[in-house]
Amino acid sequence: MASSAAQYWPDEPEPLDLASAPVPAYGTGSLADLLPTLVAGQGVPGFTAAIPELTPADRNCVFLVDGMGWEQIKAHPDEAPYLTSLLAGSRGGTGRPITAGFPATTATSLASVGTGLPPARHGLPGYAVRNPATGELMNQLRWHPWTPPKPWQPYPTVFQLADKAGVATAQVSSPAFQTTPLTKVALSGGTFLGRMTGEERMDLAAERLAAGDRSLVYTYYSELDGAGHRHGVNSDAWRGQLMYVDRLVQRLAEQLPPRTALYVTADHGMVDVPFDEDSRIDYDEDWELGAGVALLGGEGRARHVYAVPGAAADVLTVWREVLGDRFWIASREEALELGWFGAPGECDERVLGRIGDVVAAAQADVAITASRNEPNESALVGMHGSMTPAEQLVPLLEVRS
Secondary structure, three states: HHHHHHHHOOOOOOOOHHHHOOOOOOOEEEHHHHHHHHHHHHOOOOOOOOOOOOOOOOEEEEEOOOOHHHHHHHHOOOOOHHHHHHHHHHHHOOOOEEEEOOOOHHHHHHHHHHHHHHHHHHOOOOOOEEOOOOOOOOEEEEEEEEOOHHHOOOOOOHHHHHHHHEEEEEEEEEEOOOOHHHHHHOOOEEEEEOOOOOOHHHHHHHHHOOOOEEEEEEEEEEEHHHHHHHHHHOOOOHHHHHHHHHHHOOOOOOOOOEEEEEEEEOOOOEOOOOOOOOOOOEHHOOOOOOOOEEEEEOOOOEEEEEEEEOOOHHHHHHHHHHHHOEEEEEHHHHHHHHEEEOOOOOOOOHOOOOOEEEEEEEOOOOOOEOOOOOOHHOOOEEOOOOOHHHEEEOEEEEEEE
16 A cells, blocks of 8 residues: 555655657667668668668658657648648558657757767757867757867768769758758758748759759758747647648659659657646756756757766756656666667767766656746747657658659
8 A cells, every 4th residue: 555655645756767768769760760771772882771661762852841740740630631641651651650869859850860870979969968178058059159060070971972972962941051050060962052932942852853863852841840839739820831831742742753752751749838837847946956057958858967076966866856757867878878869889989978967858748948048948839859759750751753
């Protein structure tokens, strides 16, 4: 009886078992495995097909829709009839999604896509992480404060290697992204073509696919994610964006040149976090969580916690006690051993210090906000970053010509 009473005793919630966190499928079915699989099928040396369900094509197109998770498509068949018709053929006809990687966030996922490497190796393990060289937080999406891109992410991109091997390679995206450090480290190689509207991007992507006997084209659309952040994934604004994306995908699919495979995927899904004190834990107002912490990194649903020297064990204990029933809370070593950032034992030396001493990944519809230091991020309705199916599972919808 005593144990069952303790189970429901509100002051002592049972901490989540770290083994229950659904770790990304690195090496067999994650975003990092997509481009290596495609270019292996095009005969680019040095790559193997990591996602065995996919059939090689001479021409490959990846259309990445920011924030369009697998579960969100499934929940909105009326808004996305064309995408819905493709669900059964996802991931080489298995009807299954792939995983984004951890954290499920744009900077990390785009680097995983472009380099074909997991976060533990490409070194962009979150939205904002500590730069060990300066001791400051570095926002990897905005690249602020600026740090030299090449030492931060030294590996060549799959696009660069495909281009070198004679595959006609292009990225078709917003002109605003052409010169950003994130584009440079994650998506460079071949030709960057900036176009303002979604329609222009689809038409140009189709054109570029036909530019070579073997081609690799990447195109991107960001506004669905913005609508989800500002208004939530059940808002009219978000649904309207999904309807627009549905039309864009169909527009591109109808223009594919012969021998082409189009893959529609995403960098992450999204979770709406309720606006109440239990769901949004304000780090800036919680002295207990702040004790012994030098820097709070990451984002609301995937936090990197950097302890002052000597305090890491205490910080881990307190965070587990306070948040362990709603977040998977691991030490850096545990997170790496469990394969959160890549296969165990695969972390590059330069990346270690960028990962928090403590890593907190949300399991419930909750977030750790920071009202003073992150007022804008703390006000968002939709959030992402963790390993739950709603944010981790992304489509790999396929159209072939």
